[in-house]
Amino acid sequence: MHVESDRMVSEFREMEKKWQGEWEKNGIFNSEPDGRQKFFITIPYPYLNGNLHAGHTRTLTIGDTLARYKRMLGYNVLFPMGFHVTGTPIIGLAELIAKKDERTFNVYTKFHDVPESLLSTLTTPEKIVEYFSDEALNALKGIGYSIDWRRTFTTTDEEYQKFIEWQFYKLKEKNFVVKGSHPVRYCPHDRNPVEDHDILMGESATIVDFIVIKFVNDEGLIFPCATLRPETVFGATNLWLKPVNYVIVSVNGEKWVVSSEAFEKLKYTDREVYAIGEVKADNFFGKTVKNPVTGKEIPILPAEFVDTDNATGVVMSVPAHAPFDFIAIEDLKRSGELKKYGVDELEPIVLITTDGQECSPAEDIIRKLGIRTQKDAEELEKATKLLYKKEFHKGRLLNITGKYAGMSVQRIKDKLQNDLIEKGIAEVFYEFSEKPVVCRCGTKCVVKVVRDQWFLNYSNPEWKKNVLNWLDEMKIIPAYYKEEFRNKIEWLKDKACARRKGLGTRIPWDKEWLIESLSDSTIYMSYYILAKYINDGTLKAENMTKELLDYIFLGIGKPDRIASSSKLDVDVVEIIRRDFVYWYPVDVRSSGKDLVANHLLFFLFHHVAIFPKKLYPRAIAVNGYVSLEGQKMSKSKGPLLTMKRAVRDYGADVTRMYILYASEYDSDADWRKKDVEGLVSNLKRFYNLAKEYYQRDVEDIYTLDRWLLSKFQRAVKETREAMDNLQTRRAVNTAFFEVMNDVRWYLRRGGKNLSIILDDWVKLLAPFAPHICEEIWHWNHDSFVSLEKFPEYDESKVDFLAEQSEEYIANLVEDMREILKFVDAKEVYLYPAEEWKSEILEIAVNSEDVKDAMRKIMSDVKFKQMGKEVSVFVKKAFREKKDRRMVKFDEKEVIESSREFLENELGVKIILDREKIPEEKIKAAMPGKPAIYAV
Ligand SMILES: [Zn+2]
Numbered sequence: 001m002h003v004e005s006d007r008m009v010s011e012f013r014e015m016e017k018k019w020q021g022e023w024e025k026n027g028i029f030n031s032e033p034d035g036r037q038k039f040f041i042t043i044p045y046p047y048l049n050g051n052l053h054a055g056h057t058r059t060l061t062i063g064d065t066l067a068r069y070k071r072m073l074g075y076n077v078l079f080p081m082g083f084h085v086t087g088t089p090i091i092g093l094a095e096l097i098a099k100k101d102e103r104t105f106n107v108y109t110k111f112h113d114v115p116e117s118l119l120s121t122l123t124t125p126e127k128i129v130e131y132f133s134d135e136a137l138n139a140l141k142g143i144g145y146s147i148d149w150r151r152t153f154t155t156t157d158e159e160y161q162k163f164i165e166w167q168f169y170k171l172k173e174k175n176f177v178v179k180g181s182h183p184v185r186y187c188p189h190d191r192n193p194v195e196d197h198d199i200l201m202g203e204s205a206t207i208v209d210f211i212v213i214k215f216v217n218d219e220g221l222i223f224p225c226a227t228l229r230p231e232t233v234f235g236a237t238n239l240w241l242k243p244v245n246y247v248i249v250s251v252n253g254e255k256w257v258v259s260s261e262a263f264e265k266l267k268y269t270d271r272e273v274y275a276i277g278e279v280k281a282d283n284f285f286g287k288t289v290k291n292p293v294t295g296k297e298i299p300i301l302p303a304e305f306v307d308t309d310n311a312t313g314v315v316m317s318v319p320a321h322a323p324f325d326f327i328a329i330e331d332l333k334r335s336g337e338l339k340k341y342g343v344d345e346l347e348p349i350v351l352i353t354t355d356g357q358e359c360s361p362a363e364d365i366i367r368k369l370g371i372r373t374q375k376d377a378e379e380l381e382k383a384t385k386l387l388y389k390k391e392f393h394k395g396r397l398l399n400i401t402g403k404y405a406g407m408s409v410q411r412i413k414d415k416l417q418n419d420l421i422e423k424g425i426a427e428v429f430y431e432f433s434e435k436p437v438v439c440r441c442g443t444k445c446v447v448k449v450v451r452d453q454w455f456l457n458y459s460n461p462e463w464k465k466n467v468l469n470w471l472d473e474m475k476i477i478p479a480y481y482k483e484e485f486r487n488k489i490e491w492l493k494d495k496a497c498a499r500r501k502g503l504g505t506r507i508p509w510d511k512e513w514l515i516e517s518l519s520d521s522t523i524y525m526s527y528y529i530l531a532k533y534i535n536d537g538t539l540k541a542e543n544m545t546k547e548l549l550d551y552i553f554l555g556i557g558k559p560d561r562i563a564s565s566s567k568l569d570v571d572v573v574e575i576i577r578r579d580f581v582y583w584y585p586v587d588v589r590s591s592g593k594d595l596v597a598n599h600l601l602f603f604l605f606h607h608v609a610i611f612p613k614k615l616y617p618r619a620i621a622v623n624g625y626v627s628l629e630g631q632k633m634s635k636s637k638g639p640l641l642t643m644k645r646a647v648r649d650y651g652a653d654v655t656r657m658y659i660l661y662a663s664e665y666d667s668d669a670d671w672r673k674k675d676v677e678g679l680v681s682n683l684k685r686f687y688n689l690a691k692e693y694y695q696r697d698v699e700d701i702y703t704l705d706r707w708l709l710s711k712f713q714r715a716v717k718e719t720r721e722a723m724d725n726l727q728t729r730r731a732v733n734t735a736f737f738e739v740m741n742d743v744r745w746y747l748r749r750g751g752k753n754l755s756i757i758l759d760d761w762v763k764l765l766a767p768f769a770p771h772i773c774e775e776i777w778h779w780n781h782d783s784f785v786s787l788e789k790f791p792e793y794d795e796s797k798v799d800f801l802a803e804q805s806e807e808y809i810a811n812l813v814e815d816m817r818e819i820l821k822f823v824d825a826k827e828v829y830l831y832p833a834e835e836w837k838s839e840i841l842e843i844a845v846n847s848e849d850v851k852d853a854m855r856k857i858m859s860d861v862k863f864k865q866m867g868k869e870v871s872v873f874v875k876k877a878f879r880e881k882k883d884r885r886m887v888k889f890d891e892k893e894v895i896e897s898s899r900e901f902l903e904n905e906l907g908v909k910i911i912l913d914r915e916k917i918p919e920e921k922i923k924a925a926m927p928g929k930p931a932i933y934a935v
Pocket residue numbers: 187188189190439440441442443
């Protein structure tokens with residue numbers, strides 16, 4: 001960076017530290033119930049296995065800006081923050097540091113900015129939590145968030161554990177925590193289920209249930225074909241194996257032929273599994289198996305496209321409905337191999353229709369897309385998806401499917417699956433929707449079916465229905481994300497909530513299990529109310545009985561009895577309850593979009609499960625990610641920009657404003673050094689302008705000043721609108737960049753009274769750049785701008801005429817500049833259009849069509865006498881009336897009063913005289929567009 005902007009940044013940093021100190025000393029963000037309307041905003045607490053980074057900066061800055069805005073609107077705002085440390089990642093990190101793992105040292109010294117000597121001491125989870133919670137606290141204070149710090153905590157606190165125990169008892173009472181066998185993502189190395197937090201790669205993979213249909217050969221070997229579309233078994237013409245080695249495996253006493261990857265996966269299912277031997281797929285090519293549903297004998301054939309790492313590695317071929325199958329058979333025909341395996345012909349068997357026709361839709365789509373060979377995998381994938389979608393939505397089963405004929409494809413899967421399983425000819429095989437899924441420890445995860453494990457029963461239809469009903473009522477920002485939430489809620493399955501390893505709270509009734517880290521962070525926003533009393537020593541873990549929490553959170557029981565059983569004063573019990581009733585529910589939870597699929601869903605489910613409806617969260621706001629110079633950030637691999645480093649290098653206000661302005665809603669923001677530096681100079685200009693003008697006395701007010709006031713009112717209105725919709729980019733653009741443009745014009749035009757907007761401009765910018773605004777504000781005031789009232793739109797200051805005449809001058813400068821590009825002139829003659837043109841234009845604006853206007857005009861004798869010139873102009877007026885506002889000011893007067901500016905600006909002499917202007921230019925002049933003649 002340039003020396004100049006370095007100096008500015010250090011000046012910013014100094015005032016930032018000063019005002020952070022003042023805010024804290026005066027406790028201006030500590031919130032207590034009072035008579036005002038409350039606004040409770042929360043942001044997911046950060047997980048402390050590293051330093052806070054630009055992703056946190058974005059989410060938290062959005063939240064803080066909203067908190068500051070609401071505070072200035074007059075709300076009593078509560079904005080608290082805690083730290084999340086439960087689960088395995090911190091333990092994993094401690095282990096990696098202890099064994100001096102090279103990659104970890106590299107990432108943590110280079111990207112998390114931890115000095116190497118210090119890093120090597122962080123060998124226990126406790127030390128990591130201590131170090132990173134200090135770091136996080138300093139980073140959050142250093143960027144100036146308006147947090148009530150009396151309410152902070154970490155999730156391993158003894159009191160927090162009491163709170164989690166209470167919550168789990170509540171869930172158990174309602175049968176939302178149950179024991180059962182369920183498929184989970186599992187790390188074979190850690191021997192633990194893995195959650196989103198624990199995953200290095202493949203975080204978005206879900207578990208899908210394939211149906212495995214058992215085709216049998218004459219030796220009794222089972223070929224378990226995995227499919228997501230069991231109905232297509234009626235159209236199977238052959239099986240596919242990849243020409244590699246397969247394994248013969250004993251599965252619950254049956255002999256299965258599966259890929260070696262599938263054998264590994266089968267070990268983690270609840271089946272009894274051992275290997276019998278290896279076998280080459282070649283041995284089976286050309287031989288037949290029996291379709292257990294239709295009884296038909298069909299051949300086994302080779303196909304390169306078979307993915308042995310997908311389910312069983314054994315695939316049935318349905319050429320009528322699967323583009324891959326169709327083209328693979330075509331390839332075999334063409335190469336003569338089909339004959340070699342003793343197969344004469346394989347005719348596609350059509351079993352679904354979408355339009356009443358019964359010809360092969362796979363062939364159809366392949367011809368349409370012009371696909372020629374199996375190697376065209378991308379196009380084939382596209383064809384498969386298109387066809388599947390069409391058949392899923394519109395398809396009906398044909399007569400060939402026997403008793404299922406006429407059923408819709410949408411409804412067949414569950415029915416057929418149950419029927420086939422009941423007959424013993426099919427089973428379920430769980431698989432990831434995408435691969436690979438890799439644990440933080442580097443091991444490839446598998447789907448494990450865990451028996452007798454504790455689950456949150458998210459598939460409970462009643463529970464789900466209540467959540468969906470609430471979703472309908474609540475606000476999601478941006479609104480189009482509601483659909484995303486709805487889908488995710490509908491698909492949410494039961495989730496393992498306990499594990500063997502990690503930091504956290506034990507399941508109170510089954511102490512060998514720990515509650516995993518996404519399940520202990522669902523309703524903790526309510527804990528912020530308690531945290532203040534825990535931190536000041538009023539409330540201790542031993543006071544936190546089930547009865548006390550029932551009373552505080554749910555109003556159950558009698559305060560005097562609860563006071564004595566929890567060994568507290570009855571006043572204390574009542575005050576905490578009063579606080580809770582005042583602050584709850586959460587008014588908005590603002591979060592990154594990565595939490596939509598997990599945390600934010602659980603947040604909704606658990607609130608709905610535990611609290612009465614009036615305490616359900618009111619709104620959720622979702623924002624996108626941050627990249628660095630176009631590169632994706634990664635906490636575990638880098639690159640990463642920590643919050644601390646951004647603030648150190650550019651200052652808190654620049655960092656905040658940049659991240660708010662870079663993007664809004666769910667679009668991603670990109671951190672670009674060049675643009676950040678550009679913002680440093682823009683803020684510096686703002687600061688210098690304030691320095692120059694804020695304490696000046698106001699001189700006489702002219703049209704130009706009224707113009708500035710008027711434009712500023714529009715900015716106030718738009719900024720408020722933008723912030724009411726949480727459109728941060730639009731808000732910063734209006735409040736800062738657009739006002740700055742107006743100010744530039746104002747000064748260029750000779751404006752002297754910038755201070756007439758400065759009080760309000762400083763307030764308008766305070767939520768976005770609070771420190772610099774606090775500094776400037778104090779030059780004229782003793783109060784904190786952070787607590788001032790946000791500017792209100794004042795319509796009486798909107799001056800349409802002043803705006804029009806300034807716009808007129810701006811356009812005139814542009815038009816003259818265009819002309820002067822081609823003419824080396826010393827003098828410019830100007831003359832406005834003749835008066836009668838304005839009259840006609842006004843009639844045109846108020847008429848329905850040309851005919852109507854003409855009738856009105858010709859009834860006026862004055863116009864009638866002018867003849868053709870008028871009728872030609874009426875047509876022109878009509879063509880232009882749409883984009884033309886009526887000029888209501890005296891153009892000559894405006895030109896006259898701006899003569900000095902125009903002459904200075906353009907370096908020519910301005911002469912307001914029509915005599916020398918050629919007649920055709922006078923004729924072409926329009927109201928608002930004077931004739932210009934340069935000589
Ligand atoms: Zn692992």
